[in-house]
Structure formats: structure tokens, C-alpha cells
Amino acid sequence: MTSDSQSAAHPLDYIFHPRSVAVVGISADLPKIWIRRLYLDSLIQSGYPGQIYLVNPKGGEMAGLPIYRSLKDIPGEVDHVVISIPAPYTPGIMAECRDMGVKVAHVFASGYAETGEAERIELQDRLVAIARQGNIRVIGPNCLGIYYPKGKIGLIPDFPADPGPIGFLCQSGGNVAYMVRHAVARGLRFSKIVSYGNACDINECDLLDYFAADPETKVIAAYIEGARDGRRLKEALARAAAAKPTVVLKGGYTAGGSRAAASHTGSLAGADAVWDGLLTQVGAIRTYSIEEMVDILVALLRVRPPRGFNTCAVGNGGGASVMATDELERAGLRLAPIPGEIREGLKDFIDLANSMLRNPIDISPLATVVGFEYLMDLGSRRFEEMLREKLAKGPSVHWARLNAQLQKWPGLDLVIYHHGFDVSPMPLSELMVNCIVGPMALAAKACELPNAIVLHSIGNDHTWQSSAELRGLCVEFGLPLFLSMRGAATAMRALIDYNLAHPEKLAALHSS
């Protein structure tokens, strides 16, 4: 911990600022290469500025660093120890940590209380008792530990080096991996992540309190399988949700899921209705999958907060437009008929045949015309180069006219731009699809109304691969990108509900 951060920061802040890290159980043996990748290579790759110490009774060296035979052989102070040896040997190491004045121990190993076996529960209790003797805070066991990009503490080699606004506490290690990869593909970044596993010491309440106070965290996301102290959890959740938008994925909310949570992290999961009431009462946003959680985070962070449910859907395809409308209205949004004068305005420049100038608006003829314009304009440039140039100039004339009509629509709260890739009867070249969808992305970027873009109906591998460039450009342009209409609809509903209940929180989020 640095004295700077200690002076003003939350009591837990020092766990993110170790001056030195020791990895106990580092090994060149094949199955243990994971330990090296997660807790040595990631630190080196992220440029961790503190001391890194490696420990294994066999000694030797790795990555140019000596491997000490024992923690006690380390020639300096150790703030943070990663304990990655089999569970039965961990109490001995914890005792050494205690004796050396270690501040934080992250226990990677599993095989403790989550097994449900009496001797394994006792082993975990023993570990905690030893840690308490030395005032050591324990992360885990049975977890991945800390990711803090600003502090140059990497975790998984493919995680990004740059930080963002989301603080994520996650009882599962695998869900950290999936959450980050899925969120990064949508342009999101994280302030700090703690994977805390069995929560034998540092638990969901500590972390909620921490993130509520953390100035680097603007939105809190939590994957929680259970809690030991319901009253404390309620208070911590209430404080977090009062401070910042807080999104919770409760793992193990069914009877079977609850048993699974007990088996995964030794959690007392609690009844679903209790959690539902609790989350509603404190004003947290509940989600039911990692995909839904990423969708609502995209909505919170990338969509200007809509004031109500009046929505217009603008996209390509008749059946796709009908189904988009169903998904949006089923989620609680409202697609009112288009006002007569705006319909007349659209008829000036969109052909009636093969279009739908109602709400939804199927703009297929317009999209085709603009697509050919783009194609003709491309010259020898690569598509992404052209689209970046055009971004500065704004949308094409047709799309600008369409946006102008939408912006005149009284009481319209939200525009959903969408393109269904595999609904086109003709398999189009990647370049032609880019020239159709690219202008839509620029229109979404320029639209003065709250809006989102949904690139959906991807039916096969070829389409997924050929649409990668477009999805990447949407993310690069800062657009709120969704990959299914149902996902977008669910997230927009949650966003609008949240904004109606807590307008000041989203205003603060978007001004920061």
C-alpha cells in the first residue's frame, strides 16, 4: 500500500496497491503453467512496478527471477501473496505469511468448504484463523483474485491493459473471464475486478462497500452466489445502489442452482423471492445472465438516458422489423404509429415498394441506394478507412434527412437502428454489407435522440466472421452495440426504468 492511497482511501484500498507480490507454488511443470501465466506473466505483461517474488521448494529461476525455496527466504517485505499450492498445504504457508507481516493473501486453490466434506470445511476455518492472527486479509479461497489495470495488475493474458468505469465483484473465476471477454467485445472496460470465491474473509459486502466509495468506479457489477449475513448484505447493497448504478447477477436462484452454488463456492444461496425483493428495494438492477449483464452495462454507459418508452425502430427487412417490434414491445417499450406528417416527409425520399414507412420503419430501399453510393465512393481505400473519414463529415444525405424527420417526432424517446445480416435473400459480399450498414452506424452516431444499434440475425459462421469489422467499428465509434433484439429490448427497458427512478444517477454518470 502506498501512503498516498492510504490517507484518503477506503480501508480496503490497500489490497489493490501491493508494493510486492509473492507467488507461492510457481512451477515449470505442465499442469501448473496456468499459475505462471496468471500470476507471473500477466504481472510482467501489464508492467507491474513492484517487486515480484517466486516461491517453490525446488528453487531455480523463471523469467529471469530467482525462485526462493521458502517465503522466509525472500529478502524484502511482502505485501501480497498468491497461494497456489494444493489446499492441504496452505495452512503452513499462511502461518509463514502471518509471521512475515504479509498484508493480503489470495488463495487460488480450491478443495475447501465448497466440497461439502467436513475435513475440507475445517481446513478452510483453520486457514482463516491463522490469517486473523496476523491481520491478513484473505481473498478466496477458490478464486482468481485481483485485476486492476490502472495499477498494472494484470490477471488473464488477454484482458485489456486500459481501465474503464466498471467495478466488478465476482464470486466465480470463470465468470470473470467470460464477463471481461464479452464486455470487451462491446467496448467496455473495468476499473477493478475481484474474484473472491468462497469469501472466507473478504466478501461481497466488503467489496460492495469498497466499490461504492471507489472514485475510479462509476458503475458496480456483481456476480454473487450467496451471502452469510443477509442483513449486512442488504445494507451494503443499499449503500452501493445509492452511490452508483449497481447491476447484480444472482447465481443460484433456483432450487437446483442454489445447491450448485453451495457446491461451487460453499454459499448459502437464499430464496429467489428474497433476493428479488431485496434488489428491488435497494434499487439495484437485476440480470439473469452474463449476456444480459453486459447488455445493461452497454445501455447504462453508452446510451443517452431516454425519458420514456416511446421508441422507433429503423432497419432493414420486413419480417425482421415485425419481430423487432414484438421484442421491443414485449419488453415494455412502445412503438406508436408514425405521425402523418413525418410519414409524408419520409415518402419524399423513400420508395413505398419494399419499405414500411410506419413504425417500425423498414428502410431497405434507402439503405440500398446509400450502399451503392458508398460503394462507388470507395475508390482504392479500405472500407474502414473510408468510414473513419466519413465519421468526421457526418451521415449521408438520405440518412441525415431520415434523422431530421425522427428528430421532429414529438415525444419520441428512443431510436433503435437495426440490421439483420442473414435476412437478406441475397448473400451479399462483405463489402456490400459494410456499405449498407456503415452509413447506418454513422446515422446512429449523429442522431440527437437517445439511440442504440442492433446488428442481429447472424445465422452462420461466414456471417459472423464477415460482420466482425462492422461490429469493431461500431465499438470504436463508441456506439451502444447490441447483438440481438431481445438483448437490446431487455436492456433498454431496464435502462428506462432506472432512469425514471434515478435520473440524477445517470445524469451524473454521463457528465463524468
Add this chain to the structure above:
Amino acid sequence: MTSDSQSAAHPLDYIFHPRSVAVVGISADLPKIWIRRLYLDSLIQSGYPGQIYLVNPKGGEMAGLPIYRSLKDIPGEVDHVVISIPAPYTPGIMAECRDMGVKVAHVFASGYAETGEAERIELQDRLVAIARQGNIRVIGPNCLGIYYPKGKIGLIPDFPADPGPIGFLCQSGGNVAYMVRHAVARGLRFSKIVSYGNACDINECDLLDYFAADPETKVIAAYIEGARDGRRLKEALARAAAAKPTVVLKGGYTAGGSRAAASHTGSLAGADAVWDGLLTQVGAIRTYSIEEMVDILVALLRVRPPRGFNTCAVGNGGGASVMATDELERAGLRLAPIPGEIREGLKDFIDLANSMLRNPIDISPLATVVGFEYLMDLGSRRFEEMLREKLAKGPSVHWARLNAQLQKWPGLDLVIYHHGFDVSPMPLSELMVNCIVGPMALAAKACELPNAIVLHSIGNDHTWQSSAELRGLCVEFGLPLFLSMRGAATAMRALIDYNLAHPEKLAALHSS
């Protein structure tokens, strides 16, 4: 129409057996290249054995065929005419069809009743009146027409040439495209598809009746936006659902969606509750998206019918297993605790640390061991070559032992094998992932219990691309492959409900 098919077949069967097809409106002009691709190139590519005639007032030739200046110039009988000229000119062509004894006219053009404009509604009525004078059956307008691979009538160039058991009637053209591409990626094929648009003559009732009687169709799928005659629809749906598993996606079931359906295909959509009651009453399976429809078709055609809801989930990852359980139980399946003696049997060969030997079963340690075995065994072969060889020999020893334990579990109805790609804390090479998931696919193939495989949690482009080979192999092996746990859960619930209500239908389907 052939005299063979006419003698015994349904009165509508001749629409799938034209001796000749004329395409009116063929053109080398750029925007009209679609017409050529859909109605000339596709017929040639699929090897259509009848005569193909091309018509355009400008004359000329295309693909080695003469372009006649008028329908009347064609030197032979014309059974089927594709009318792909702008709507206002179509009555004149229909009159020529009438005078020449054409049997079926497919009107591709849009811009009729679906626009809601009085003169366009009248235009459609006029078209129908002229067709009636000549006893011409009309498909459309505003639709793609017919796909009949067995009869070598192609439609969209990337559609497969080989037929399958699904008969699909679809009021939207785009949804035909998306449905086929999405279904093909999961290994499904179609007997016949009719995209019927505004349904000015041939409508959903005619097609339901046809597919109910069609010996080439084993399962009926329908995307319907609306119906003019509720009583007749109910009767047709009842006959279809009595004859074969019938899956219906009602487009436009919300208020806004209903208005959209009117604007898309001029449909009177009807209240959602009416449709829900109707579909329940006749025993049809209702779905709410193309993805859900493909999922239930995979379940109906690829999963041995489970007798009840008792399910075991077997896969990789703790958090992933907890969330899988929630999704499965939320859909109405039941994950009961694993019987003690089976748990003991599993402990014999699966490490307790980093696993969950409950239900769900997290088999991470087993998967890793087998993965390394496969990797060592690979030699100079390509992975898919090895997996095809191993398919003949059956699953690896560890997986066979696991299957044997599951098969001893009294009352277990269904096994869900699953792998979450991006939940692994380590980004693994494609080859290593293949070696972990490949053996699971072989275990699913060998399992004597009803089962499905879910390859899910794909968070980014790289994972999607690198998992393509595995997904392709699962499809090639005939496995029921799902791409999300929610999708699998929804489909399994529908499958079990259907099997409990209509066991004889699924028995007939799987014996055919």
C-alpha cells in the same frame, strides 16, 4: 405438374412440380441482378430439369437462353410464372398468364395491399380477379416463392441442395433466408418452403393443409403474421398439429407488432391471447423468435424424446454450471441431487478439487486429463481426422465411466453436456479446446440417455471462429447442438411437454 404426382397427391402438389418456369422481368440491369440470382441462377445451379423461359420487352439473351419480348412469344406451355416487375404493370402480365393457361403465378413484387394505400389495395384485388378468371393459383405478392430441393427448385444461392424433413411456410421472405441459414448451421434441412407474402390467394391455411398431407414433410414450421379467416385457420392448424409436430412463430403478437404485420404483409394480425389459446388448443408448439424455432426443431429432430424433466448437467466451469442449472430449472427442468452411490462412483476417477460432483457435475479435472490424452495421441493427424476415427471407437475411458454412472442413475431423463468456451481463465489454443470438447461430443454421441450438447459462452470473435470446427463436427455427427443454455433449456422444456402430451408423434418421427 407431372401426371404421377397429380394422381395421388394433394390438390396443391402441382405447384411444386412445374414442367416449365418463365421469369418475367429478368434483366441485366444492376439493381435487378437479384431477380437473376434468385430465379434463374438458382434454378440452373440446382439442376432444375424443366424448361426455363426468360421474358423482358428488351429481348436479348442471358446464360445462353433467349429472352422473349413477351410471355406470348414463348414457344411452349408455361406452368409457373415468376412475375418480378413493378406492381403497377403486373395486371397486364397476369392477363397474359390467364390467356396462356399458366397454372401458377408467383408475384415477387411488393407495393400492394401492405402499403395501406387505397389504390395499391385495389391493384392487388384486380390481380387476384384476373388470376381467378384463368384458375391461376397465385403465390404472393410481396414474397420469395418456392424452395423445393428434391424437385431441384433452388431459391437462394447459398441454400443447400439436399432435402430434409422440415416443411416451412413463411409469410416473410427475409425470415426464410434467416431460418434456413440458421437451421443449416445446426444441421437441419427442409422438404419444401413457401414464402407466401400477402397471401392474396394461396394462404397459410392452404399450406398447412398441404404440409399436413405431404409425405416428404415430417415436421411443420410456420411463420405467420396474420390470417383473414380465423375459423379456417383454426381448423387447418388443428389438422396440421394432429398430423405432425407443428411449430408456429406468430409475427406481430404485440400491439405494435400487429400494426407492423399489417404494414409488412397487409395481415390482420389478431390478438395475442387468441393466438395463444388457439395454438395451445390444437397442440402446436409456439415459439417467439427464429432462434427459438431452430432450437425446438433441433430438439424435435435430434434429441431422443425424454420421458420427464429429471436432468443432469455435465460440463466445464463452476460459475457456468451454476448458471446452467438456473437456466434449466427456470425453464421447468429439474436437477435433483446426485444419488450418493453415483457420487461415490464418480469420486473414484474425478478429483474433488476444482470439480463439482453434485448435479450439476463440473468435470473440469476429467476434461483436462482427457484433453492431454487426446493431444498426445494426435500425432501428425489433423484434429477432425482424429475425432472422426475416434467416433468409430467410442468415447475415452474416463468419459465412458462417467456415462456408465449416469446411466445407472434411476429416473434420470436427460443429460445436458456443455462447454463454456470463454469461461476458461486461460486462453487456450484452438487445438487444446478441441481436445477438451471433442471427447465430450463423443460421450454425448455414445450416451444411452436422451441428451444434448451446448457449446456456449462465446464472448468474442476469436472464440467464435476457433470453435467453428467443433460446432461443425457436432453437426456432422448428428448431435443436437445448442449455442446457449437458455436456448437449450427452452427447447428441452418444449420437447418434454410435447412428448408427454403426444408420445406417439415423436415415436413416429424418430422411427421414420
